[in-house]
Every structure is written in structure tokens, then in C-alpha cells.
Amino acid sequence: MSNMKPKIKKSEDEWRKILTPEEFHVLREKGTERPFTGKYVNYKQEGTFVCAGCGNELFSSNAKFDSGTGWPSFWAPISKDSIKIEPDNSLGIRRSEILCSRCGGHLGHVFEDGPKPTGRRFCINSAALHFEEKQSV
Numbered sequence: 001m002s003n004m005k006p007k008i009k010k011s012e013d014e015w016r017k018i019l020t021p022e023e024f025h026v027l028r029e030k031g032t033e034r035p036f037t038g039k040y041v042n043y044k045q046e047g048t049f050v051c052a053g054c055g056n057e058l059f060s061s062n063a064k065f066d067s068g069t070g071w072p073s074f075w076a077p078i079s080k081d082s083i084k085i086e087p088d089n090s091l092g093i094r095r096s097e098i099l100c101s102r103c104g105g106h107l108g109h110v111f112e113d114g115p116k117p118t119g120r121r122f123c124i125n126s127a128a129l130h131f132e133e134k135q136s137v
């Protein structure tokens with residue numbers, strides 16, 4: 001599935017129109033926000049984090065944990081189909097990049113030093129996310 005084509009395709013100009021400069025830098029240019037600067041680092045509301053580019057549901061607040069890294073961190077995505085993971089050897093480091101499966105936007109990287117139950121740490125840029133509050137029943 002790693003060569004799965006994004007379901008949403010836009011030109012660079014189209015993305016620039018709908019994203020903030022910060023969102024564009026992270027999602028479309030694979031940028032990384034400085035640690036402890038993003039709006040969701042210490043965010044504790046219950047709900048769903050969606051892709052800032054396309055609204056795809058990515059992470060539940062139930063899987064969020066405090067990693068101490070300065071970036072919002074999750075131990076699992078909402079579903080394995082909501083993201084895709086690709087090898088990233090930029091900066092001379094072997095890492096695994098996390099992309100939105102719907103628009104192909106860059107979200108962050110996944111590491112194998114997370115907490116139970118998965119042992120994984122999905123390290124995500126706040127600028128790649130929007131938050132949708134849990135609807136009261």
C-alpha cells in the first residue's frame with residue numbers, strides 16, 4: 001500500500017489558498033515545527049484530530065500521550081487506513097514518515113519507543129492537525 005495514490009490532489013497554488021503558511025510548510029513541504037510551539041502539544045480535550053489539509057480523521061484523543069518531546073504524540077492512528085508510512089532517509093537519518101492517506105500531506109514521523117499497548121510513538125506536527133470536539137451524546 002505504500003505506493004497508494006492520494007485521493008485528493010491539488011496544485012501547489014490550490015493548497016496555498018486553503019492552508020495557512022505554517023500548515024502549507026508542514027503538510028506540503030514536509031516541514032517540522034519547532035518543539036513546544038504547536039497548539040496541540042499539551043492539548044487535553046476529548047475528540048478527534050483530523051488532517052488540516054483534507055479533514056481525514058487521523059488520531060483520537062484517547063491515544064494521545066505526553067511524550068515530553070514537544071510535539072503532539074499518539075500511540076496509534078484512528079485506523080491503519082487513515083495514514084500511510086514511508087521510509088524517509090533525509091538528513092542522513094533513517095526514519096519513517098507519516099502521511100495522510102487521503103491528501104498525501106506530511107504529518108510527522110513514527111518511532112518505536114512509544115508506550116503500551118503498541119509501543120509506537122506517532123510524533124505529529126500541530127500544524128498538520130485540526131481538532132474536532134467530541135459530540136455529547
Ligand code: FE
Pocket residue numbers: 051052053054055056100101102103104105
Ligand atoms: Fe489529508
